[in-house]
Amino acid sequence: MLLLFLRSSSPLTFLLNKPHNTLCSHSDPTSSVPTVYSLLPASPKKWHTVGRLDKKTTGALLCTTDTKLVEYGTSGSVEKRYRAVCMGRLSEEQVCSLREGIDLKGGLGFSDACEVDVLDIGKRNTVLEICLRQGKNRQIRRMLHEVGSGVIDLERVKIGGLVLGDLERGEFREVSEEELKETIGYG
Numbered sequence: 001m002l003l004l005f006l007r008s009s010s011p012l013t014f015l016l017n018k019p020h021n022t023l024c025s026h027s028d029p030t031s032s033v034p035t036v037y038s039l040l041p042a043s044p045k046k047w048h049t050v051g052r053l054d055k056k057t058t059g060a061l062l063c064t065t066d067t068k069l070v071e072y073g074t075s076g077s078v079e080k081r082y083r084a085v086c087m088g089r090l091s092e093e094q095v096c097s098l099r100e101g102i103d104l105k106g107g108l109g110f111s112d113a114c115e116v117d118v119l120d121i122g123k124r125n126t127v128l129e130i131c132l133r134q135g136k137n138r139q140i141r142r143m144l145h146e147v148g149s150g151v152i153d154l155e156r157v158k159i160g161g162l163v164l165g166d167l168e169r170g171e172f173r174e175v176s177e178e179e180l181k182e183t184i185g186y187g
Contacts, residue, residue: 011066012043013180015162018061019169024052030093031171036061039170050074050159051135059156060164063172071160075133076133081158082140083119087150090118090126094147098130104142111136111143125152160184 016036018024023035026179033055037047045065050073053061056085062073070078072078098116115131130140141151157164161183167173181187 004165011064011069012045013062013064013066013069013175014040014172015159015164015167015175016040016061016063016165016172017164017169018053018058018156020053020058023055024049024061032151036063051080053156054138054141055149057154057156059171060159060162061156062159062162069180072186073184074135076135078160078186079131079133079158079159080135080156081129081131083127083153083155083157084140084144084151085153086126086128086144088125088148088151089121089123090128090147090149094149095128097147098128098143100144102143104136104139104146106142108136108139108142111139129157 016039018036021033023031023033025035026037027035033183036049039110040047043065046063047063048069048070049066050062050064053059062069064070095116095118099113101111101113105113112134117129118126119129121125132139140154144151162175
């Protein structure tokens, strides 16, 4: 674990490659599962995630001390791209249902229409790339459940124009104000 204390009056933003089995909450006294904040350096300002990924989902996660960036990034103005390995061979009808929007049930309403690309169809699974602007609770998992599938593996591969590059799971890099403006239109 990196024990670094950052001294800065300017907002800080990092792109983290979130590992499997970590939480996006600040703490859960009932859980021994680590949080993403334990992976970040100490800061005089409180860290926040720009949106969330569930415990099992890996990949791109913005962490920042800028609360306005949190509001902007969760307002639906930033596209997020995911790679999902799904149970079974999805039919064209199932993929079309995902693209058109689905009732997520549980009071969450409908998912917006979204871009869905089929990357691979194997004997026992299908690999999709799904692009969302919404960020409803466990949205992709719920969408796939509603079309009769499930998630084997889910990774967020891109936030706007921000990509993980060669960041290993659990690693992060700083994102400059210029990069935020160029890649997600913030600033």
